[in-house]
Amino acid sequence: MVKNFNLSKHQSLSKQCIAKGLPDFSSVFNYIKQLPYGRNTNRSDFALVIKENKGTCSTKHAFLKAIATENNTEDITLCLGIFKMNRENTPKISTVLDAYQLEYIPEAHCYLKVNNKIIDITFNDNKPPAFVKSLLQEEFILPEHIGDYKLKRHQSFLKSWIIEKNVPLNYDELWKVRELCIAQLSE
Structure with a gap:
């Protein structure tokens, strides 16, 4: 910390x-x-x-x-990572992934890094961040980048992933699946 x-x-x-x-x-x-x-x-x-x-x-x-x-403290870095959101690291979305026969869906996630250690307080569960093992990409961003910039980076990644992995869903369908996953996390 x-x-x-x-x-x-x-x-x-x-x-x-x-x-x-x-x-x-x-x-x-x-x-x-x-x-x-x-x-x-x-x-x-x-x-x-x-x-x-x-x-x-x-x-x-x-x-x-x-x-x-x-407060002039610069040893905290804001990161944008894209990880494989799957049954293991996000069990609440298992039924959605099963329904669409997906092993995982790439998800954009923000977290902090302090001294190269990942700190994730998205959920107050005190567990080590489960997404770390399935991180596909990471970049440092500014707080102002959490809106449109993050969204565009995520969407661009998904569009490339659909082609690269020959996913049987188009972009709009995949985004709907992603929204269903996020809805599961809010319950």
């Missing part, structure tokens, strides 16, 4: 956290970690994590990276 630091009273996101009784990074980290998984009303606005008391892998991790950046 990153070292703890007090939040600046002069930065926008930090002020919101302090107003909620979260004066340092450790308290913000623990607060964001315990929030339930859920899509925010605007996938690009990571500040909604605090306002809506929920978040996805993108909004939760982008928020923490933005807080670190506001």
